[in-house]
């Protein structure tokens with residue numbers, strides 16, 4: 700990597716603002732890991748995104764801009780890796796490509812009766828003492844698994860919203876989905892996640908297997 | 909009157925955008941009479957707390973116990 704024109708002082712200062720970089724790094728890493736399902740590749744992609752940001756340090760002059768910039772590079776890296784993978788196993792994905800899981804997996808109709816009220820057995824329970832769950836490693840394993848279990852588009856949009864903190868509007872621009880679509884996808888993602896956590900953690904997990 | 913199904917949608921969207929006055933009133937009314945939807949709202953708040961926890965430095969998903977690998981036998 701060759702040094703070209705020196706980045707702006709302000710941009711440089713931001714990149715040496717280790718507290719802030721450390722603050723946004725885990726979210727970026729979680730996002731990348733979720734998309735790539737490969738912690739090492741995710742680590743590399745995030746690393747490259749930060750290096751890429753360093754090279755363009757004069758393009759931003761505040762923290763929000765830095766974060767947006769790092770995220771933009773990261774997404775590009777991820778897309779690149781996925782495209783490469785897709786090329787590698789074209790034959791594998793050919794068959795279920797047109798089977799858009801969105802309709803089926805996002806359908807929660809079975810939870811409700813005809814009038815749209817909760818079925819007796821699907822009424823959400825009160826989740827007691829979540830803070831103590833957050834202290835348990837086992838909880839995060841399940842949380843991880845539930846996230847990974849979501850349809851790809853849902854987990855991606857959910858992660859943009861909740862990991863990176865993009866607004867609905869920003870996600871629209873990123874993805875070219877309509878606001879309504881983004882809202883629907885986030886709703887489905889949350890419904891899927893809560894169901895998964897209810898079934899596997901907060902609910903009565905009496906009979907394993 | 910909102911159905912529970914419609915309520916779940918508003919509860920979720922309330923986390924992403926400002927609801928209109930009409931939506932807020934409808935939501936409030938439904939929640940005041942429906943404990944299941946109140947629980948759902950609590951759950952969605954927990955989800956948000958959990959994700960913010962999840963993406964902080966100090967929470968690292970632990971390795972499952974089975975993940976133990978014999979080190980450095982090959983190469």
Ligand SMILES: [Zn+2]
Pocket residue numbers: 817911912913915938942944945
């Ligand atoms: Zn209800």
